[in-house]
Amino acid sequence: MTNIILGATMKSTQSFRPTLIALAIAVATGQAIAEDTIDTNDLSTLEVKGQTYRNTATKTQLDAEETPQAISIIDGEVLEERGVESLAEAVRYSSGINTELRGGSVTRLDLFNIRGFDNDTVLLDGLPLLYNEWNLQPQIDTAVVDQIEIFKGPTSTLYGEMPPGGMVNIISKSPQEDAANSVEITFGSDNKQQIQFDSTGAISDSVNYRVIGLARQKDGQSTTAEEERILIAPSLDIQLSDSTFLNLNMYYQNDPEMGVYSSLPGQGTVNKNNGSRLSSNAYLGDENWETYEREVLLFGYKLEHEINDTWSFLQNVRFTQAKAKQRNTYGLGLESEIAAYLDSEYGNTYGFDINDSSTYYRNVYSTDESSKGINIDNQLAAIIDIDNVEHNLLFGVDYLKLESDVVYKDSGLNVNYLDPTYATNNSVPNLTKAYFTPLSIDIFNPDNNSLSSTLTTYTFRDGTLEKEQLGFYAQDQMRFDQLVVIAGGRYDYFEGKDLAGTEIDQSQFSGRVGALYELNNGFSPFINFAQSFEPVSGSDRFGNTFKTSTANQVEAGIKFQNADTLASVTAFSIVKSNVLTRDPNGGTYDKVQVGEVTSNGLEVELTKALTEELNATLAYTYQDVEVTKSNDGIQGNTPIWTPEQQVSAWLGYQPKQGSLLGASFGAGLRYVGQMQMDAANSDTVPSYTLVDLSIGYDLAQLSADWQGASVQFSVSNAFDETYYTCYDTSNCWFGADRSFELTGRYEF
Template sequence: MKSTQSFRPTLIALAIAVATGHAIAEDTIDTNDLSTLEVKGQTYRNTATKTQLDAEETPQAISIIKSETLEERGVESLAEAVRYSSGINTELRGGSVTRLDLFNIRGFDNDTVLLDGLPLLFNGWNLQPQIDAAVVDQIEIFKGPTSTLYGEMPPGGMVNIISKSPQEDSANSVEITLGSDNKKQVQFDSTGAISDKVNYRVIGLARQKDGQSVTAEEERILIAPSLDIQLSDSTFLNLNMYYQNDPEMGVYSALPSKGTVNSNINGKLNSDAYAGDENWETYEREELLLGYKLEHEINDTWSFLQNTRFTFADAYQQNTYSGSTSLNSDERTLNRRAYITDEKSQGINLDNQFSAIFDTGSLEHNILIGLDYLKLESDIKYEDAVAPSIDLYDPDYNQIVASQLDFAASGYSSDFTINKEQTGLYLQDQIRMDQWVFIMGGRYDNYKYSETGRGSTEADDDQNQLSGRIGALYELDNGFSPFINFAQSFEPVSGSDRLGNAFKTSTADQIEAGIKFQNADTLASVTAFNIVKSNVLTRDPNGGTYDKVQVGEVTSNGLEVELTKALTEELNATLAYTYQDVEVSKSNDGIQGNTPVWTPEQQVSVWLGYQPKQGSLLGASFGAGLRYVGEMQMDAANSDTVPSYTLVDLSIGYDLAQLSANWQGASVQFSVSNAFDETYYTCYDTSSCWFGADRSFELTGRYEF
């Protein structure tokens, strides 16, 4: 019983967009020009400050990844895009699960992704909007607490996508990609001026490929049109739409540690092993995002920006799962349950920003006053039943028959609605005094959450929170800029203790200090941090099995290094290093002193890019990368570890115009991920492990006109 699809207006838009036949090419950027951060459209604001302050001038750690880098590395997803940055661990559910973007930043899990400064609304179940790399112009990774500007957020940081925006100059491109796992993809991008007041952009993509797990398939269709309209000399409007249809999105089920990370009496499983059922496995998702940005210059001092997005999404899933005792003593028979989720979400994000720039004596102030609002309503239906077991070493993937499952005769056993609402008022002053940059900000949030209906927790929470930050940076004449900051974050906690006392908001404090460096051919930063997260739920020593009290604590200490340097006119390098010591510093669950899962102590990545400027290799580009991720804990009890791994990625490109003037605008790009086909793993516990991504490659032909 699958949910109906109902986004017909967007299909009409798709047909119109394809009929135009437009496509785009990005202007190339000199890889040696590392001294400036481009302003991405008239309404672009730096993620860390919601102002146009450059990342190098901001007293907080930020990593920025540009679209040229993503294209060079053949990036398809956000998870792939961030894996060469410090402080962030990605692909937490291995290579076969691609339907969601989940990160661990500075030791804390984060499933909230932002698009153009507004969070993508995630219902906490299985319906999370996902943005394809085809529309990404820039990715910003903001390290540390961000609640002062964005409200509810884990303390490790966040990832913000800056989408490609309309340009005045006409540019078009068409791409065709073929790759491993029978990948076939067609993509177009077109931008230019409709009139002297209106610029447009249209991006479209169709992709089909096999998933890593046997029997799995992935499909995607997207269309993303946008308009920039100069309504007057002082008023600017951007209209944008993002529609994505994912008829198939691979698999989600996990495998036990025996046969993957650990030994099994029957041997090791292959990296395409699968614990689900081809006859049952389904995941369909459709999402429509409609937004606008309105910017108005009130006078020479004050300006106003309103950033708004409406979200409509649904997902239907049929899947299987197994518990911690589901693997039989023969270590090959896995007992399973089959389940269905049918989810629909709709919501709105609204961020109103008043900003002013003025001087008081020798001080230059950039004042920001904001009021934002978020509302999500999500309807969730759920059902599960016992399913036939599977022999992992001699699998039959066609055992589950829907009509034979013992589902409730009256329909879904759980049918409930989640409502989430957040209102935040924030104030920030960014002050310049000669070579000093100071930032001070505070925010008040009201957060409401309710869950009602059959099978729900009947939650009804209303929490308020204050958060703040203060930071300073000093720009020395030699290019070095030391900085220090203090920042706070919060996450609402639903429920109550055994005495009926509602849980408090979980909060975190960070102290961060570092130094940034910038000159004509180098960008570098070294950052040290300490984060303490408080009010974490832990076992009630005086209560029952499921009773909780809020006295837990998690501490994260670390060091991050990032370097981007032009070694010569033709050769450039990027380096990222992470060291982090994360532990449960207070707990009644017997895990005090333990390290949370998905938290490697060390990570290192290096990428070298070579682009000859003369000779027989003129027109070619070469890239090679190495990624090391250290050992991680397998479960919260730290009963075992997941081995470290080292992966190599490669890239080769060529401008075909070097062969003949008739090929002007044509180029090819070949990229390989995990070139040596290293087998690696991630785990959440002993019954939930995933294989990392196998070796994959793709060849892209691109024509710009």
């Protein structure tokens, strides 16, 4: 099984080099021709992409391998082989990205660290999923995923506001002309039960449909946790005329339960607490204050019109409605930590016992959130030859708007109460141990049903979060013989408002330029310069509003492609500027915008067919990420969630003859290096190595009566390795325990 997928290519005078799977999508007609130089029978499982598919790195149908910037592609067959359930699991074997940052028990959020920078913005078919940056993030299930593309480095030239490390774009499954239906039933660890169906085909000569549905129920990793999901995703492709094509798509998802969100202290997880550690299913919340309900409705369309033989227009639109309710607890810290802090800051422990490291103090809160928004991306494209140079022109205007109402309630035991000055100035109860004791819990003998569901809470935030972005962009991807040059620029207007009423009104230009040269031996060296930006809210102590935070990247590498190999080696250097840091002449919370973070790294990716039956993938990441400017005492430190090294490898074996014909075997290894536990780099989180396994079998090999039936068994973390992730010393999570699932599939 392979993840080598090629799109439509620019015209070239060099001879065509066949690939393991070559997919050419004609720009004008949208029809596809596929060819496999090893075994053409494999093409029976290859799905032709939708007519409106656009390569993430260029927003065109051009081959990703022609793009002078790093991009990783994971196809649907790979996801099925590995038994992937979430987006976080899907990107495990890619270079430059660290995933599952909140461990194995928190599954409601898609959060990544790419090239040393955190990113919680996920795109679906080229449009950002509108996340309110509180607790309401639309989360796409892998049941509808055809392909995942990880675009590395700054991407603002095409997509506007984005962290500098890169982005993840989900390509959804599209309607097909040929009829195909499937039903899957899955059973697995944690009492997992799931049923899924997928149906596609032609309604008429001009209309194709697809409907995907899923229902899933399972226990979460943590004690008391449960997860439930129901989704339905219908779509239509309509050929309105010879030159006009319309795709209508909808995605509805209801998550009645999505596990826990609370964390655990570093003492008892990463580090021993009185000589002991907690179990990996430990939970310090309360089942009366741990619920999360989410409902998401996405409706959109993609309209493509061929104006003439040169120019075409694409409009991609999506409307979003979502809501979520949650009750949760968060930790204030162990009693010994609170006492040590108070003693060091104020010379008084206020009754807390500095020797008590088993009592953990918590707070309860709730949120009620709803979002509505719209994305629109208008693209005008053309292919023009001028003086032996082919120009692939792209002009675009995109717009997004999000409004999200949030009501946040808290029990009143705010962490700020640990500051006696705050307590006095804000007329809150005196700081005493007794005040916090009702919400305490013993970490080694927890009672997870001790809090009343009717605890009194107070409204701390009740407002509307707003975000609006308008961007104008242009790009020219030029080919002169074997040289490909890309140049693009974009100007964005960004306005926003947070729940405190702080407004943002910023604008920014972002650019990209790069070159790639295709040598006749399959090697293609490339180099690029790219920029990104992120809006920054707030103001300094003089009332001056902050500027956007910007980043510049220089990247160079080499890509290789022949009949059985796809490989790349990439080196990069990213500098992020205008980062907020403490004002050395101001108060505790005053900030100035002089901080800087630098990320330098090397990435290697290889996909190779070793034989007709055996294929391998390899990914390696080295990164040196450092806070290079800061007034917060962390200059020279490494940010959290940024391991220096990561290595992953997957070996797949699919016999073509003999007694094992019809079977498939896969084994993977993932290594994630040591990470810092907190911004102060006061401690480290150990490295870990995990093993994943997969076995599949086509039951038609047993009997012709079983034609279309297959089974797949997959295991994640096969040796049940214990590992951790941390935000700081008070907030850590266990990694995902060993899990398995058995899926029966019937195609008809």
